[in-house]
Amino acid sequence: MPGITAGQNLIPNGSFETYQNCPQQDNLLKEAVPWYNPNRATPDFYHQCFQTGQMFVPPHTGQGVGRLFFDQGWAEYFAVRLTRPLKENECYYFEMYIATDTPNKYLTGTIGAYFSTQPVTAPTSTEMFNAKPQVLDNLPSVSRLQWQRISGIMTARGGEEYVTIGSFYKSPPFLGFYYLLVDDISLRSVNLELGKDTTLCGHKSTRLLDATTPGGIDYRWNDSSINPTLLVTKPGKYSVTVVTACKTLSDSITIDYSLDFELGADTTLCNGQSLTLNVPRNAASTYRWQDGSPQNTYTVSQGGQYSIRVTQATCVVTDSIQVKYIRPPQLDLGPDEELCGAEQFTIKPTIAEGVFTWMDQFADVERTVGHSGIFRASVQNACATVTDSIMVSYGACDCVLYAPNSFTPNGDGLNDVFLAFGCGDITITSLAIFNRWGEVVFQTSASPFRWDGYYHGQLCENGVYSWSIKYQLKQRGKVTLDQKEGPLSLIR
Structure with missing residues (x-):
């Protein structure tokens, strides 16, 4: 930018530092x-x-x-x-x-x-x-x-x-x-100049951009930062807008890196794996790995620290990476299971060399299931993640709803309530109890779906009643709505 730069003080000796003779009295x-x-x-x-x-x-x-x-x-x-x-x-x-x-x-x-x-x-x-x-x-x-x-x-x-x-x-x-x-x-x-476009050596190089402007009130960089200075740590185009009392100024600068590469973060591999390290190939550059190899690629097959030194003219960039090897994780949830009726099954995973997690965020390692479904889990360590799944289904026999035909609400703790149950794939949605004349003496659409033998606060008389249950059956991704009725004897 021609003319006066923003940093040039137009007032000579403005800090009174320069003198002809050291002043030793007033009026000098x-x-x-x-x-x-x-x-x-x-x-x-x-x-x-x-x-x-x-x-x-x-x-x-x-x-x-x-x-x-x-x-x-x-x-x-x-x-x-x-x-x-x-x-x-x-x-x-x-x-x-x-x-x-x-x-x-x-x-x-x-x-x-x-x-x-x-x-x-x-x-x-x-x-x-x-x-x-x-x-x-x-x-x-x-x-x-x-x-x-x-x-x-x-x-x-x-x-x-x-x-x-x-x-x-x-x-x-x-x-x-x-x-x-x-x-x-x-x-x-009141001028702003970030300087000419420039090229730095490598990814560890930095450049402090200074947009400090005489009388600057507000600073706004393209990354939304608001300080007068910005530390550049990667290549790109950087711009800033500065507001002063008399005008608004803008400037930009492009920062390139002549040797812009990284070997990556330290890593862990599974036994038997290999890793190819490489840096961009440039005819003007020379390469030197930790063992003296001169190529721009290097294949890692065992643990250790690997480093490279790249030279291009007066620019020298080095980088290194630590590689570790461990055994891969192991997981086995067992074979698929077919259950019958209201039968339940406990899945006991076999785990080695890692951290176990159920995909549905179930907390414990072992889990007891009583409904159809596919249950997935993983084991992870620093070298890999393995997954497995097990299918549990009620295919060994029909999934049916079971209900007693009698109960004894006498308070002795045995068979005191009427309670229906079925396999884990059944979800009850409503229960209704009728007397012999077809009148409703109890009904509910909320869990628990059970009857204690009372109607309007009074224990019902001995006799034959009937029940009606509506439910959903969910198997293999399909939901079926069904209803079942049956007799019920109340014995006091």
Whole structure:
């Protein structure tokens, strides 16, 4: 990008570090070249090359500071010629730091920077300049013996070549004089440049992109991060948008890797397996494996650490991988089972060399089943995962619903309730009990599907009743709705 870069300070010796002769008394601003005094007042320059009590706080940075004094009819200024004239309609960010030992006398809204095409001078006067600074103190208050920043954005008219630092608009009241230390004065063009597209060596190489922009308020990278800097750890195109008070800036950069490869993460293989390691082939590169092999591929058949060194011009990239071998996992759920009636079956898996898991998240290893289905499980270790399944079905005989033809609700704990049951593939959906005249004395559509012999709170009389049960039969993926009735003797 032609012109002034964002990092270039257009104010020479803005931190008062350079001097002609070490200042050993007051009124020696002239030693801080190229700063000069624009009027008849006597601004000061101090440097730690000579210790003086006039520097009431250490410099903000470095070793030098400037000092101004303000009183009735006495206004001191620093002035300097910029390193180059400002460009028309170009945005610039100004910044300086101030400190005082008498904050109660400091006049807020008065200290600033005035930029002009010609020097502002008054060789015979100590009065305040009649000028309108482009950047002015916006501090609500100042603290004692603490450096505080004055900053702002300005748009140049074009041709401004001088800056005057001091107090404008207000003079201290009678006996309101005060001193002000000034340090780190800077003026920078509000520009953004990430740099030219570049190529790094390999995947371990990084690049810190710095989008810090003078006066930057908001930063937004293409990955949504909002810091002024971004650490690049992989190839790609990176872009950033920066919002300032005067304009919004954008820039992008493409980062390539000349030797972009990885052998992969450390791995574990099953005994008998092999692994082929490879890196991209390039005629300009040379390869060297841990045993001196010069090819770009390597076949692993036993445990150990394997590494490669790839050289291309001045770029050298190395990578390594640890390979372990273990026995594969084993699993056997047994042969398929056919059950009869309400019979149940306990599956007892045979497991070795791994962690066992049922596919349906059943918690225990052994499980007892009483319904048809396919039950799947796996055993896993670092080298592999094996699976097995077992089918349980009620194919050995018909899956039927069983119900007693009598019960004795006398409270002796034996046969006290009427309860139907069937094989695991049957799901009862409703139960109804009728007396000999066909009247409903009990019915339910919710589990448990049983009758205790009571009707309206009273135990029913001995006699013959009948039951009706509706149910679902689910086998081999099909659901059949059915109903069954039968007699029931209630014996008290």
